Amino acid sequence: xxxxxxxxxxxxxxxxxxxxxxxxxxxxxxxxxxxxxxxxxxxxxxxxxxxxxxxxxxxxxxxxxxxxxxxxxxxxxxxxxxxxxxxxxxxxxxxxxxxxxxxxxxxxxxxxxxxxxxxxxxxxxxxxxxxxxxxxxxxxxxxxxxxxxxxxxxxxxxxxxxxxxxxxxxxxxxxxxxxxxxxxxxxxxxxxxxxxxxxxxxxxxxxxxxxxxxxxxxxxxxxxxxxxxxxxxxxxxxxxxxxxxxxxxxxxxxxxxxxxxxxxxxxxxxxxxxxxxxxxxxxxxxxxxxxxxxxxxxxxxxxxxxxxxxxxxxxxxxxxxxxxxxxxxxxxxxxxxxxxxxxxxxxxxxxxxxxxxxxxxxxxxxxxxxxxxxxxxxxxxxxxxxx
Amino acid sequence: xxxxxxxxxxxxxxxxxxxxxxxxxxxxxxxxxxxxxxxxxxxxxxxxxxxxxxxxxxxxxxxxxxxxxxxxxxxxxxxxxxxxxxxxxxxxxxxxxxxxxxxxxxxxxxxxxxxxxxxxxxxxxxxxxxxxxxxxxxxxxxxxxxxxxxxxxxxxxxxxxxxxxxxxxxxxxxx
Numbered sequence: 001x002x003x004x005x006x007x008x009x010x011x012x013x014x015x016x017x018x019x020x021x022x023x024x025x026x027x028x029x030x031x032x033x034x035x036x037x038x039x040x041x042x043x044x045x046x047x048x049x050x051x052x053x054x055x056x057x058x059x060x061x062x063x064x065x066x067x068x069x070x071x072x073x074x075x076x077x078x079x080x081x082x083x084x085x086x087x088x089x090x091x092x093x094x095x096x097x098x099x100x101x102x103x104x105x106x107x108x109x110x111x112x113x114x115x116x117x118x119x120x121x122x123x124x125x126x127x128x129x130x131x132x133x134x135x136x137x138x139x140x141x142x143x144x145x146x147x148x149x150x151x152x153x154x155x156x157x158x159x160x161x162x163x164x165x166x167x168x169x170x171x172x173x174x175x176x177x178x179x180x181x182x183x184x185x186x187x188x189x190x191x192x193x194x195x196x197x198x199x200x201x202x203x204x205x206x207x208x209x210x211x212x213x214x215x216x217x218x219x220x221x222x223x224x225x226x227x228x229x230x231x232x233x234x235x236x237x238x239x240x241x242x243x244x245x246x247x248x249x250x251x252x253x254x255x256x257x258x259x260x261x262x263x264x265x266x267x268x269x270x271x272x273x274x275x276x277x278x279x280x281x282x283x284x285x286x287x288x289x290x291x292x293x294x295x296x297x298x299x300x301x302x303x304x305x306x307x308x309x310x311x312x313x314x315x316x317x318x319x320x321x322x323x324x325x326x327x328x329x330x331x332x333x334x335x336x337x338x339x340x341x342x343x344x345x346x347x348x349x350x351x352x353x354x355x356x357x358x359x360x361x362x363x364x365x366x367x368x369x370x371x372x373x374x375x376x377x378x379x380x381x382x383x384x385x386x387x
Numbered sequence: 388x389x390x391x392x393x394x395x396x397x398x399x400x401x402x403x404x405x406x407x408x409x410x411x412x413x414x415x416x417x418x419x420x421x422x423x424x425x426x427x428x429x430x431x432x433x434x435x436x437x438x439x440x441x442x443x444x445x446x447x448x449x450x451x452x453x454x455x456x457x458x459x460x461x462x463x464x465x466x467x468x469x470x471x472x473x474x475x476x477x478x479x480x481x482x483x484x485x486x487x488x489x490x491x492x493x494x495x496x497x498x499x500x501x502x503x504x505x506x507x508x509x510x511x512x513x514x515x516x517x518x519x520x521x522x523x524x525x526x527x528x529x530x531x532x533x534x535x536x537x538x539x540x541x542x543x544x545x546x547x548x549x550x551x552x553x554x555x556x557x558x559x560x561x562x
Binding site for chain 2: 050051052053054055056057058059060061062063064065066067068069070071072073074075079355359360363364368369370372373374376377378380381384
């Protein structure tokens, strides 16, 4: 209610004041409500009249900023906790040394041998099949699929992987897509040894890139480049084509877009959820007692990561194939993505955080700041009118 | 990766504790050191702009630019002193001083109308026009007994904010 008072020099213009200038950048309605996750103390209660102290008191905003400096949920997602040293006394230390000798001296060469044998078998079967069966596509595809599953099994054996699969095995059906949480590139290998998935990956340099462009092409892979913005539309189109295609391998997508440390899940990208296909969630949880499988791509190359795995005792993990989900009527792609993320996080015991994994590589968009500014501005104007 | 907190000796911790007037416990200082090293990715001894802004929660804060100018290039001891205003053991005086420093950008001990306007602009963005902002500020200033061209000093801030039950506390996670 506007009361005209002589003391208020703004009375003639309060009607104009109550209209906020609309922002030129519309708040992106596509994102889930971050305010649900972030503290809302900075929104003051619009009940009392506005005083000087209310404008000077910036403590809620400052507290939020200081809180972020001291600890923040985003950095926690990518923290690899070094294991506690337990070899600190007179009898444990020699045991640990013995363990190192066994791991590096016996296990590691044995594993390298297994892997080499595996590659020899694989290449000696794959190259002939690939070249000679060029005309017989169906047979060639089936054989290549089986061979890729084989080499993945060899990889898993080379880390002494103990993988427990729970749930019904995925089958190749049209109009379905598989999504999983992402901890390391070995997620793909662990899943691939059971079922030959087609995958969508970031193009990597080096020997990994070589593998990507030769062998993985045969199971059907889609490449993308994080740094290219236009790329997204092209990729979305390729995804749709693949899912609707008749004889393609089931598509596996890691909607987080980046590796997370297996304690948290970051926001899922909606690309996989707006293809009009059934989404089959897969949850992967690694047992940290044996080895920390998180690949911190900022700290290690993939080769170093693999070597680390090959010199550990074992890689133990659980894979749960969860119930296929369809988009509910009236549900947006974002809400669908969040629902599936909730299902995967609950199954694997991961905490959900509201951040976009790509913030590892870029700054947050100004929309979040703008929404804070908007609510503060609104409350200021509202309280100004209170008498 | 590495347990860099092992590089902080007991003597170092005590020195930092003294520098921040005992507002943090020794455990909290050790925790803050781990956090400092985590943020200081290139181990330069201070946290650069890029490293601060890589914390999305900090980057979306409307006052991040101002705070960043205050905390840029600080070494660990000064970093802890900076954060000491947010400790539960900090005095009200200390907290109000901190707020004053945020406003007093050029550090001359006086906060002018333009400084107040700058902070209000950071907090409200483009959702209030510049004209409206000036009007609001003039209005509340005059109501509190100040004029538009008054220069506010620390004692003014103490008077205005001193008895509002200022809540400005951050908990340092201790493992």
